Amino acid sequence: MLNEKRIILMTRLQAYEDGPGKGNEKIADYFRSDYIGHHILISVINMTVSFLMLAGCYLLYHFEDVMKDMYQVDLVAIGKRVAMGYLISVVVYSVLTYIVYAVRYVKAKRSLKTYYGKLKKCGAMYAEEE
Amino acid sequence: MTDLLLIKEKIKQFLGKYEIYLKPLGKFLLAFISISMINSALGYMERITALPVVLVVALMCSFMPNNFTLFAAGLFTVLHIYFLSLECALVVGVVFVLMGLLYLRFSPKSSLVLLILPICFVLKIPYVVPICVGLLYAPVSAFAVACGSVVYCVISYVSKKATELGMLESEELTSRFRYVVDGLIGNRVMILYMVAFSITVILVYVIRRLSINYAWTIAIGAGAVVQMITLLIGDMILDTGISIVGIFLGNILAAAIAIVVQFFFFHLDYNRAEQVQFEDNEYYYYVKAIPKITVSKTSKSVKKINSQSEKKVRQVNGTDS
Secondary structure, X not given: OOOHHHHHHXXXXXXXXXXXXXXXXXXXXXOHHHHHHHHHHHHHHHHHHHHHHHHHHHHHHOHHHHXXXXXXXXXXXXXXXXXXXXXXXXXXXXXXXXXXXXXXXXXXXXXXXXXXXXXXXXXXXXXXXX | OHHHHHHHHHHHHHHHHOHHHHHHHHHHHHHHHHHHHHHHHOOOOHHHHOHHHHHHHHHHHHHOOHHHHHHHHHHHHXXXXXXXXXXXXXXXXXXXXXXXXHHHOOOHHHHHHHHHHXXXXXXXXXXXXXXXXXXXXXXXXXHHHHHHHHHHHHHHHHHHOHHHHHHHHHOOHHHHHHHHHHHHHOOHHHHHHHHHHHHHHHHHHHHHOOOOOOHHHHHHHHHHHHHHHHHHHHXXXXXXXXXXXXXXXXXXXXXXXXXXXXXXXXXXXXXXXEEEEEEOOOOEEEEEEOOEOOOXXXXXXXXXXXXXXXXXXXXXXXXXX
C-alpha cells in the first residue's frame, strides 16, 4: 500500500535536491571562512581590474591636462591619493562581498539543515513500515 | 473569476508538462529579439546583421546559461559601435565590463532584467519592469534595473548621435573620447531613469513584504504612483523632455500588467485568512496563514449504455485535452 505522506515528503525532497539544493550543497561543501575568503579574493581582483580601467579612462579624458602639468605636479602626492582611493574602494567592495556571501552561507546551511531533518523523517517513515 | 483560475491552472500545467522544450525556446526567442533589436537600432557592422548569424547565435544562447545571452548581446552592441567610432566602443565596452565585474557576479539571475528592460523600452512599456522586479525579486535587483536603463540609454545615445560621432574622425583621439564620455555621463534621461526605477523597485519590495492584506496590490499601486511622481519631478528639475502623457499612460499600463503578474504568482483569498498561536520548547508562535486560491480541474466521466444489452454498462473516465 502506498504511503501518501511519505510520497509527498519524498517529492518535496527531490524538488529541493533538483532546485536550490544543488547550489546550497556546493556552498555547504566549503568551510565558512574558505567560502567567504574565496569570494573576497575574486572581489579584490575584480575591483583592481575595474579601478585600472577607470583610471585609464580618467587619464585618457584628462590627457592634455596631464601632459601639460606632468612636470609641475607633485607625483608622490597624487600617487598617495590614487593608492588611498584604490584601497578605500577595495575595502568597501570587500565588506559588501563579505556581507552578501556570509548571509548566503548562513541561508544555505539553514536550508540544508531543514532538508536533512526532513530526510531523517522520511527514513523514520520507512523504518516504521518495516 | 473561476474561469480565469481554470485558465491559470491549465497554463501552469502546460508549462510544467513541456518545460523541457519551452525553456530553450524562451531563451532562443529572448536572444533573437534582443540581438535583432540591437541590429535594427545600431546595425553599423553589416556582417553581423545577417539573419543566419543572428539565428545561429540565438540557437547557441538557447542551450547556454542566461549570462551567455547577455554576453552575446553586449558583444553585438560593442561590435556595431566599434564600426562607428573606436572611442565610443571603448567607453561602452568599459561600462559593460564594469557592470559584469562589479554587479553581475553577485546576482547572475538578474541578467534577464538587463535584457528585458531595453526590450520593454523599445516596446514603450519600460515602467512595468521596475514594478514587476520589485514584486518578484530582492531589492538588490534595483541595481540590475539601473544597469538595464544604462544599457538602453547608451544604445539610444549612440543611435541618435551616429552622424556626429562619425564626423569626429577629424578630431584628436582625446577630444573624441571626451566628447563620447561627456555625452554618455551627462545623459540626464539615463540618470532620471536609474533613480526613478531604483526607488520604485525598493518601495514595491518593501510594501509587498508587509504582513497586511492585499500587500501586493497596494505595492503595485504605490509603485506606479511613486514612479510617476519621481519621473515628473525629475523631468521638471532636469528638463529631460520625457513625455508627460507617456509617463501617465505608461504607468497605468504597467500597473495593469503587474496585476496580471500578481494573478499568476501570488493569488490569495484574504477572506479565509487564519491566525493561530502556538508554542514549542524554544519559541511562541503567532502565525497568519492565508490560503492560495486554486481550483481543481473537473474530471469528466462518460457512461455509455449499450442499448442492445442493457446489462453491459461501460464507464470511461476521461480528462480534458
